[in-house]
Amino acid sequence: MTNTATGIIRALNSGIKHIATKRFTLRYPEEKLKFVGDGYQFDPSTGVGIAGLKGRHMLFHDHCTGCQLCSIACEGVAEAIAMVKVPEEQKQNKKSIMPQIDYGKCVFCGLCVDACPFYALYMTNDYELSSFSKEGLIYTPAQLAVKPYVEQDSEIVITKYGATHG
Amino acid sequence: MTAELPPGLAIQKVDERIMTLNVGPQHPGSGHMRIIVQIDGDYIVACDPDPGYVHRGEEKMAEYRNYITNIPHLERPVIHDSCNVLYPYVLGVEELLGIEVPERAKYVRVICSELNRCIYTMYWLAIYGIFLGHSTMFMWPAGDRELLIDLMEKISGARVTHAHFVPGGVRNDLPPNFEEVCLRQVNYFEKRIKEYAAVFYDNPILISRTQDTGVLSREDAIRLGTTGSVLRASGVDYDLRQKEPYDVYEELDVHSNVMKEGDSYARSKVPWLDMMESCNIIRQALQKMPKSGSVRVKLKPNPKGKGLDSVYKRVESGRGSLGCHIVSDGKVEPYRLKMSVGSFRNLIALPYLLKGEKLGNMPSVYWSLNYWPVEADR
Numbered sequence: 001m002t003n004t005a006t007g008i009i010r011a012l013n014s015g016i017k018h019i020a021t022k023r024f025t026l027r028y029p030e031e032k033l034k035f036v037g038d039g040y041q042f043d044p045s046t047g048v049g050i051a052g053l054k055g056r057h058m059l060f061h062d063h064c065t066g067c068q069l070c071s072i073a074c075e076g077v078a079e080a081i082a083m084v085k086v087p088e089e090q091k092q093n094k095k096s097i098m099p100q101i102d103y104g105k106c107v108f109c110g111l112c113v114d115a116c117p118f119y120a121l122y123m124t125n126d127y128e129l130s131s132f133s134k135e136g137l138i139y140t141p142a143q144l145a146v147k148p149y150v151e152q153d154s155e156i157v158i159t160k161y162g163a164t165h166g
Numbered sequence: 167m168t169a170e171l172p173p174g175l176a177i178q179k180v181d182e183r184i185m186t187l188n189v190g191p192q193h194p195g196s197g198h199m200r201i202i203v204q205i206d207g208d209y210i211v212a213c214d215p216d217p218g219y220v221h222r223g224e225e226k227m228a229e230y231r232n233y234i235t236n237i238p239h240l241e242r243p244v245i246h247d248s249c250n251v252l253y254p255y256v257l258g259v260e261e262l263l264g265i266e267v268p269e270r271a272k273y274v275r276v277i278c279s280e281l282n283r284c285i286y287t288m289y290w291l292a293i294y295g296i297f298l299g300h301s302t303m304f305m306w307p308a309g310d311r312e313l314l315i316d317l318m319e320k321i322s323g324a325r326v327t328h329a330h331f332v333p334g335g336v337r338n339d340l341p342p343n344f345e346e347v348c349l350r351q352v353n354y355f356e357k358r359i360k361e362y363a364a365v366f367y368d369n370p371i372l373i374s375r376t377q378d379t380g381v382l383s384r385e386d387a388i389r390l391g392t393t394g395s396v397l398r399a400s401g402v403d404y405d406l407r408q409k410e411p412y413d414v415y416e417e418l419d420v421h422s423n424v425m426k427e428g429d430s431y432a433r434s435k436v437p438w439l440d441m442m443e444s445c446n447i448i449r450q451a452l453q454k455m456p457k458s459g460s461v462r463v464k465l466k467p468n469p470k471g472k473g474l475d476s477v478y479k480r481v482e483s484g485r486g487s488l489g490c491h492i493v494s495d496g497k498v499e500p501y502r503l504k505m506s507v508g509s510f511r512n513l514i515a516l517p518y519l520l521k522g523e524k525l526g527n528m529p530s531v532y533w534s535l536n537y538w539p540v541e542a543d544r
Contacts, residue, residue, distance in 0.1 A: 047464035049338030076235030
């Protein structure tokens with residue numbers, strides 16, 4: 001009986017101690033998590049990626065040759081990449097086709113980035129991609145060329161009074 | 167009436183005492199599966215687990231994709247433990263293609279695998295807490311998981327479904343300054359999980375509810391073919407990281423946690439002890455890891471197997487032994503791929519454990535088997 005009583009008091013005591021510890025919850029829309037690096041990138045010369053968040057893609061129009069390797073890499077995965085005609089003319093892109101990505105299908109695995117041999121496709125830290133329509137999730141080559149601005153202000157900090165997002 | 171009908175559909179004789187009760191499959195404390203229990207008053211007379219509601223055909227899908235594009239979908243069965251689910255597949259493909267993995271990549275894999283094991287176990291523990299009506303034990307693990315999810319996000323760029331392991335190593339190197347951050351957060355994590363003892367594991371209410379319920383004896387555990395924490399909670403010292411070390415586990419000091427009781431309490435405590443062991447392994451791996459070097463071997467665009475060949479690899483996942491059998495016929499796709507998962511093997515013990523138990527003990531016994539419905543159905 002005494003064992004039971006002390007056990008319950010210990011459990012309550014452990015809970016009460018937490019009134020003094022810091023709050024760990026990340027208050028998401030007000031605070032946003034900080035990421036390492038500038039998004040997931042890939043270096044085809046060494047064959048190794050560079051650590052970063054796998055978010056929305058970024059397409060460099062002056063590097064893309066329209067070789068369709070990203071689209072082929074996506075074939076068995078999500079089939080999110082379609083090659084579309086672009087109005088502009090780049091001298092390395094004879095066919096004038098560039099990838100268009102459907103984020104309703106994309107699983108953010110980043111295999112398309114690994115497939116690109118011309119440093120044309122990277123991933124950025126942008127993860128807020130919601131839209132009111134299915135068409136709004138389809139990003140054209142022109143939209144993919146824009147580098148997003150991502151707010152990052154909060155990081156896990158471990159203090160004497162527990163961990164918190166500061 | 168023939169007896170060919172699937173379980174639950176056959177017309178049963180109406181009994182005055184025995185009532186048949188369907189628990190699930192709509193997820194209120196059963197996962198995506200159904201447990202058909204026959205009860206006499208408050209006591210369970212018979213139990214028939216009925217999995218298969220979330221079958222996705224992962225094994226068949228694997229036959230139509232090449233060795234690289236198989237990666238994102240093969241980690242879907244257990245998204246919280248995605249590195250461990252992918253581990254046997256990646257080891258198998260490496261043997262099929264004859265790839266030698268760089269030393270640093272092996273250590274990075276061990277770190278990812280142990281972090282993922284903790285992330286999975288914390289989620290499992292949170293559900294175990296809420297099954298017993300202990301809502302603090304739901305909130306705390308769900309919050310403390312975030313420390314490790316943050317680390318995995320730094321390494322692989324995704325919070326779940328990392329797609330980080332590839333045949334030939336890992337996708338990318340660790341970010342700069344990672345060792346220090348990892349050590350700090352893992353140490354704090356270990357301090358946090360030790361606090362669970364007072365509030366949960368030494369709590370007399372939990373002990374009175376779970377001790378001596380659903381006892382699985384050592385002989386039955388071996389006979390039924392259970393694995394992982396269920397097997398170790400019944401007193402069998404069998405951990406694949408120790409007995410069949412893969413990658414660099416033989417260079418690390420792995421201690422396996424064994425409890426003799428074999429009851430629901432022991433089965434819930436062994437994964438918690440395993441998490442502390444995982445923290446030890448991560449610290450060792452960070453210390454012994456080569457400070458620089460390649461983490462990925464460059465592969466040809468569409469790697470092929472060398473003719474007719476088959477390979478079977480298994481690893482210790484969060485739920486026990488997880489095996490992957492790959493048969494190659496020299497094409498870019500595997501000819502056959504089969505997974506042997508710990509969840510399904512542990513579920514076999516459920517009818518034996520529930521017989522004679524009270525119905526109120528069913529959730530704790532069922533979830534203590536470390537069962538993940540999606541993994542069992544593949």
